[in-house]
Amino acid sequence: MANEDISKQITAKFGNHLRSRVNGILIQDDKLLMIRHKMGNQRVFWSVPGGGMEYGAAAEENLKREFIEETGLEVAVEKYLFVHELLAPPLHAMEHFFLVRQTGGKLMLGKDPELSDRSQIIEEISWMDLKSIQSLPHDTLHQIFWGIKSLEDLVLLRGYFKFGNNYLK
Template sequence: MTKQSSTVQGISTAIIVDGERVLMIRRREREGKLLWAFPGGGIEAGETPEQAAVRETAEEVGLEVKAERVLGERVHPNTGRHMTYVACELISGKAVVGDEEEIAEVAWLTLAEIPDYVPYGLFGPVQAHLDAVLAKSS
């Protein structure tokens, strides 16, 4: 598990695949160019990125997931925020809009649909993970 610096709150996102689709959320408010994203949010004090991804997924979309591994970290080019991307296994639940103040919609997308929702492309390690996982399931 990765420890997050206590000086800067990072953002942890959950990359959740179910069958041939990956879960994305549409924000109510655009953040820079970002409108569609993966479920996630701020890493709380004492929390690892993996723990934050699991907690935020439950809060935002009502799914129980298990963190599998960190895919990568970066400073997001559109927001300047420190991001950690966590591959998560779906345990149970049905994706719903759990946080109506932040989220307008949830969608399960195929690999081919992602560019329509994220035209500027995904972070390389996330794209590589989805290419590998979604290619296996098709």
């Protein structure tokens, strides 16, 4: 699918309305599980596994579903960490971050069931150490990672965070 079509697909599926999202921080052996998404216009975006909440399902159940869909891993939700408000029109989301631990499954490149097979945006799953995360250009990395000095910083974050950035540029 052409890059401009990916941007249009992302806007059509996820844009122009408020989304509630859940995201999981999974750290093992001093590495964080990260996913690279293609965003169109030759852009990529790195973040942790997660996605939109389905009506009628609790946040923990939504997060467990997202991990299986995107990574093949089964997780247990340990605790709620913080909320990040993404306001980058056409995208607007309240992103809830949780600490999780792996309980089963096998790591594999998953897919987003909201998108067709030819429109998938998940490109790569990787265990990344802090140095690898810090080496990524800021415009390809979720803002929660911009100022961290250790992976443990993510687990210590509490409260409400808001950053602006247009991921579809």
